[in-house]
Amino acid sequence: MTDISVRGLTKRFGPVTAVDDLTFDVPAGRITGFLGPNGAGKTTTLRMALGLITPSAGTALIGGRRYAELPHPRRSVGALLEATGFHPGRSGRDHLRILASTADVDSGRVEAVLELVELTSAADRRVGGYSLGMRQRLGLAAALLGDPRVLVLDEPANGLDPAGMAWLRRLLRDLAAEGRTVLVSSHVLSEVAQTVDQVVIINNGVLRYAGTLDGLGSDSLEAAFLELTSR
Amino acid sequence: MRTEILKLRTTRTPVMLLAAAQLVILAGVSGLFVSGDADLADPFTARRAVAHAGLVSIFSLILGILAVAGEYRHKTITDTYLSTPRRGRVVAAKLGVYAVVGVLFGVISSVTAVAATAIWLTVKDGSLDLASTGVWSTLAGCVAWNACFAAVGVGIGALIRNVIAAVAVALAWLALIEGIVGQLVGDLGRWLPFRSGQALEGVPFPGVDLLPQWGAAFVLATYAAIFALVAVSTTVRRDVS
Ligand SMILES: Nc1ncnc2c1ncn2[C@@H]1O[C@H](COP(=O)(O)OP(=O)(O)OP(=O)(O)O)[C@@H](O)[C@H]1O
Ligand SMILES: [Mg+2]
Numbered sequence: 251m252t253d254i255s256v257r258g259l260t261k262r263f264g265p266v267t268a269v270d271d272l273t274f275d276v277p278a279g280r281i282t283g284f285l286g287p288n289g290a291g292k293t294t295t296l297r298m299a300l301g302l303i304t305p306s307a308g309t310a311l312i313g314g315r316r317y318a319e320l321p322h323p324r325r326s327v328g329a330l331l332e333a334t335g336f337h338p339g340r341s342g343r344d345h346l347r348i349l350a351s352t353a354d355v356d357s358g359r360v361e362a363v364l365e366l367v368e369l370t371s372a373a374d375r376r377v378g379g380y381s382l383g384m385r386q387r388l389g390l391a392a393a394l395l396g397d398p399r400v401l402v403l404d405e406p407a408n409g410l411d412p413a414g415m416a417w418l419r420r421l422l423r424d425l426a427a428e429g430r431t432v433l434v435s436s437h438v439l440s441e442v443a444q445t446v447d448q449v450v451i452i453n454n455g456v457l458r459y460a461g462t463l464d465g466l467g468s469d470s471l472e473a474a475f476l477e478l479t480s481r
Numbered sequence: 482m483r484t485e486i487l488k489l490r491t492t493r494t495p496v497m498l499l500a501a502a503q504l505v506i507l508a509g510v511s512g513l514f515v516s517g518d519a520d521l522a523d524p525f526t527a528r529r530a531v532a533h534a535g536l537v538s539i540f541s542l543i544l545g546i547l548a549v550a551g552e553y554r555h556k557t558i559t560d561t562y563l564s565t566p567r568r569g570r571v572v573a574a575k576l577g578v579y580a581v582v583g584v585l586f587g588v589i590s591s592v593t594a595v596a597a598t599a600i601w602l603t604v605k606d607g608s609l610d611l612a613s614t615g616v617w618s619t620l621a622g623c624v625a626w627n628a629c630f631a632a633v634g635v636g637i638g639a640l641i642r643n644v645i646a647a648v649a650v651a652l653a654w655l656a657l658i659e660g661i662v663g664q665l666v667g668d669l670g671r672w673l674p675f676r677s678g679q680a681l682e683g684v685p686f687p688g689v690d691l692l693p694q695w696g697a698a699f700v701l702a703t704y705a706a707i708f709a710l711v712a713v714s715t716t717v718r719r720d721v722s
Binding site for chain 1 (some may be wrong): 484487488491492496551555556557559560561562563564565566567707718720721722
């Protein structure tokens with residue numbers, strides 16, 4: 251049981267309702283795209299699922315539990331968030347070593363994930379000198395560190411070069427094929443159309459569509475997306 | 482705990498703060514002897530000199546602030562809470578580790594202060610008698626002051642979360658506000674944090690009304706505990722975005 255289930259999830263920041271009574275499911279073994287215009291509430295939803303933001307109402311459960319109740323959160327759920335930071339003075343390898351230590355993960359995994367994201371040669375450089383794409387790769391390495399059954403990725407394609415995009419697409423497919431749960435937000439619709447099995451589309455915090463790509467019934471994902479989010 | 486230690490070892494800031502503190506001690510001790518205020522016959526002179534190891538607890542305080550607010554600044558706090566969603570534990574581990582770091586900071590500073598004092602006393606044809614002059618009790622006070630201030634720093638960092646604001650508030654308090662509050666409250670001023678730290682050194686300062694050494698230790702430990710409680714309770718609920 252590694253599905254993500256969101257039920258009546260709501261978050262108000264003062265007068266702003268960022269997420270409004272959201273309900274959807276993310277099944278294991280598939281890639282689920284999480285789409286919506288800027289400010290639609292994607293990041294807020296993902297942060298609530300990860301226990302970083304307290305919902306005003308509703309729940310987001312991973313394998314039937316709240317994130318904070320997971321016995322080994324890092325080994326169960328791998329997360330990449332847009333505002334995750336790195337101490338600029340630390341090397342990429344040290345950053346992962348620290349995570350491995352908090353996550354109760356064997357330190358041998360550090361080299362394995364560095365290899366996987368093709369960052370081994372830059373691993374001893376200070377993160378402050380990394381490019382955007384390199385940071386993104388480091389973030390992905392961190393998400394994969396605990397070999398988790400569930401992946402929650404907020405705009406992972408951000409800053410990746412074309413080869414990186416293709417690599418990410420293959421990686422996500424492989425992970426889903428292994429039966430893992432993959433929830434990934436993105437603005438790159440052409441990429442999403444090639445990668446995901448199903449989509450969840452929100453606008454102004456409200457659910458507009460949850461289901462397969464075919465079920466959208468439009469010529470293109472882009473046309474359907476614009477239609478659904480134009481109100 | 483292990484992770485907090487690793488975090489400390491993998492950045493340069495702690496070492497730089499420690500180095501700065503040693504320079505301040507060397508300058509402070511030298512200043513005391515160069516200025517000619519040092520009365521070699523006064524048994525408190527040596528203690529007053531080594532007491533500089535306590536004054537640098539300001540650096541321990543900043544180190545404590547950076548432990549939490551620094552994580553918000555670099556946004557590594559997200560990763561920290563993803564690994565340990567029970568946030569109370571994160572803060573508790575930081576408090577524990579930084580109290581120990583404060584002790585280490587105090588011990589290293591004490592060594593520097595003792596060495597500098599011994600050299601100056603020799604230059605002035607005196608000598609530093611570690612055994613008889615209560616130097617040890619002053620040094621113990623210095624170490625305790627550093628430890629408590631490191632823990633208080635963690636509390637301030639958790640409360641204010643913005644590095645610059647937190648450091649500014651802490652320094653403003655020490656340099657300015659405590660003096661003003663001290664004047665307003667009169668006798669009660671003895672119980673304020675910096676004054677308690679001074680009292681912890683067991684050296685009388687002319688014109689300053691101080692608590693006895695043990696009383697000061699208790700008061701500072703209480704401050705550390707209060708800040709710890711506030712840190713844990715405010716941290717548990719807040720959104721991280
Ligand atoms: N801490 C906060 N305080 C106040 N408002 C917030 C906060 N975080 C998010 N919001 C608001 O909530 C709404 C949703 O923001 P969110 O970041 O979840 O959008 P998003 O779908 O991730 O957008 P993007 O595609 O630009 O990343 C926005 O209106 C935003 O201004
Ligand atoms: Mg976002």
